[in-house]
Every structure is written in C-alpha cells, then in structure tokens.
Amino acid sequence: RKNRSINAMEISTHIGDSNYPVVVFNAMHHAREVMTTEVVMHIANVLTEQYGSNTEVTNWLDHFRIIVVPQVNPDGNAMVHNGQNMWRKNAYEVSGVVRGVDLNRNYPAYWNYCNGSSSSLSSETYRGPSAGSEPEAKAMMNLVASLKPVADISYHSYSELIIYPYGCSKVVNPSTDLFRSVGQSMREKILDDNNRPNTYELGTA
Numbered sequence: 001r002k003n004r005s006i007n008a009m010e011i012s013t014h015i016g017d018s019n020y021p022v023v024v025f026n027a028m029h030h031a032r033e034v035m036t037t038e039v040v041m042h043i044a045n046v047l048t049e050q051y052g053s054n055t056e057v058t059n060w061l062d063h064f065r066i067i068v069v070p071q072v073n074p075d076g077n078a079m080v081h082n083g084q085n086m087w088r089k090n091a092y093e094v095s096g097v098v099r100g101v102d103l104n105r106n107y108p109a110y111w112n113y114c115n116g117s118s119s120s121l122s123s124e125t126y127r128g129p130s131a132g133s134e135p136e137a138k139a140m141m142n143l144v145a146s147l148k149p150v151a152d153i154s155y156h157s158y159s160e161l162i163i164y165p166y167g168c169s170k171v172v173n174p175s176t177d178l179f180r181s182v183g184q185s186m187r188e189k190i191l192d193d194n195n196r197p198n199t200y201e202l203g204t205a
Contacts, residue, residue, distance in 0.1 A: 002091050004074040006139045011047045012065040024152040026069040026140065029104045030088045031076025036155040044068045067147065072136055073103055088124050090136055101128040104154075106137040114168035116205070151182075160200045162186050167205035 014020045025043055027036035047066060050057040060066065071077055075091035079098070089100025102124065105117035108131040112119075117127035128134055132141060144152065164179035166172075173179065183202045192199040 002075045002078070004078065006069065006072060006074060006136060008067055008069045008143070009044060010065055010067050011044060011061060013051075013061050014065060017065070020063065020065050022065045022067060022147045022149040024067045024069065024143070024147070024149045025155070026072055026152065027155045028071045028073050028077060029136075029154060030102070030156060030158075031073050031080045031090070032086050032088050033155075033157040034077070034080065035157040037070045037077075039155050040068050040070050044070075065147075067143070067149070069140070069143070072140060075136075076100070089126065090134055092128065092134065094121060100126065101134050102126055103134055103136050104156075106132060106134045107141070108132045110166065110168055110171060114170060116167055160192065162190075162200050162202045163205050164202075165204070169204075173204075 010016070012020065025040045027040040028034070047057055047061060051061050052058055073090050076087055076089060079087045079091065087100070089102050091098050092101040093099065099121040102117065105111075105125055105127040110116075111131035112127060116125075118125045120126060128137075132138060162183045164173075164176075164183050180202070187200050187202050188197050190200055191197055
C-alpha cells in the first residue's frame with residue numbers, strides 16, 4: 001500500500017534450481033509481532049554460519065532451497081516503529097484514513113468462512129474488502145505459486161501454539177496425520193522459558 005518492498009532471501013547450495021524442493025519461513029503478518037522477524041533472521045544466521053560445520057544444516061542446504069521472508073507486513077511494521085506499538089494490520093486506507101487489513105485473514109482460501117474474521121473496518125481481524133485484495137497477500141501468493149514449497153511455516157508471537165490447517169471445523173484436511181506429526185516433532189524441540197519441551201499446544205485453530 002505504501003510501495004515498500006517485501007524482501008526475501010534464498011539460502012541453498014542450489015539457488016534457483018527447480019529440481020530441489022523449497023521450504024519457506026515467513027514472519028510478521030501482524031505488524032506488532034516484531035519478535036517473529038528476529039526468529040526467522042536467527043534461522044538464516046544458523047543456516048549460513050553453520051553450513052559445512054553442522055552435518056544437519058549442511059544436509060538441509062545441500063538438499064533444499066530455503067526461502068526466508070522476514071517481514072510480510074513492512075507498512076504495518078513502519079507504523080509500529082513510528083509509535084503505534086500495538087498496530088496489527090497493514091496500511092490499507094479508506095478515504096485517506098489508514099484502517100488496515102489483517103493479512104492473515106485476507107488469503108482466498110476459506111475467506112469469510114466459519115466466523116474466523118470480521119467485516120468491520122475497526123476490527124483487529126478485518127479480512128479486507130475482497131479475498132486476496134492486499135498487495136502483501138498477493139506477494140506471498142505469487143511466491144508460493146512460483147516456487148511451490150513443500151512446507152511453509154508462518155511465525156507469530158501470540159501465545160505458545162503450533163497450529164496446522166484447517167482453521168474451520170467443517171473443513172477436512174486430508175493430510176492431518178502428516179501435519180500433526182511435523183507439529184509434534186516441533187513441539188518436542190521447542191523449549192519454554194523454563195527449558196521444558198512439549199509445553200506448546202498443538203492442533204488446529
């Protein structure tokens with residue numbers, strides 16, 4: 001909306017080679033969740049600094065193309081850094097006034113479905129005027145359409161949850177067992193503030 005770039009980086013020993021599967025890590029759909037950018041930048045640091053010395057990292061980069069998107073919502077992030085600390089949405093304007101769209105609820109898949117969003121401009125979960133209306137959502141959709149990632153993990157900083165699709169109880173995910181298995185593996189590896197594993201809640205929204 002403000003013509004700011006959404007930057008991404010590819011980390012791999014096979015940059016741009018479509019013969020290798022792609023994994024995407026993205027952060028900051030919600031502007032005030034600034035910690036999420038730190039998380040994916042930490043991922044980038046580990047991958048680039050430990051390649052060649054860490055067997056697991058070396059294996060990943062030799063067999064995958066890893067894409068890191070640190071800020072899906074740069075306009076909202078600018079608003080946070082300009083003093084609106086709790087701003088969540090993007091910079092969507094109506095009649096010259098910034099009202100914002102919740103980018104996480106703007107994607108076309110099940111848009112305006114099962115009461116997971118709002119049609120009210122003032123709501124924190126305002127889904128936007130139409131499905132996929134926002135340039136940030138379009139950018140992520142184009143990225144996914146062009147790279148066809150085998151996995152895409154979106155980082156948020158609210159609560160201690162690992163959420164997999166789908167968020168609507170009436171929609172059946174044919175790959176639930178796979179998603180749950182990946183989520184359980186993540187749950188076992190994530191430590192809480194007291195260094196305990198298996199404390200994050202795992203499931204659908």
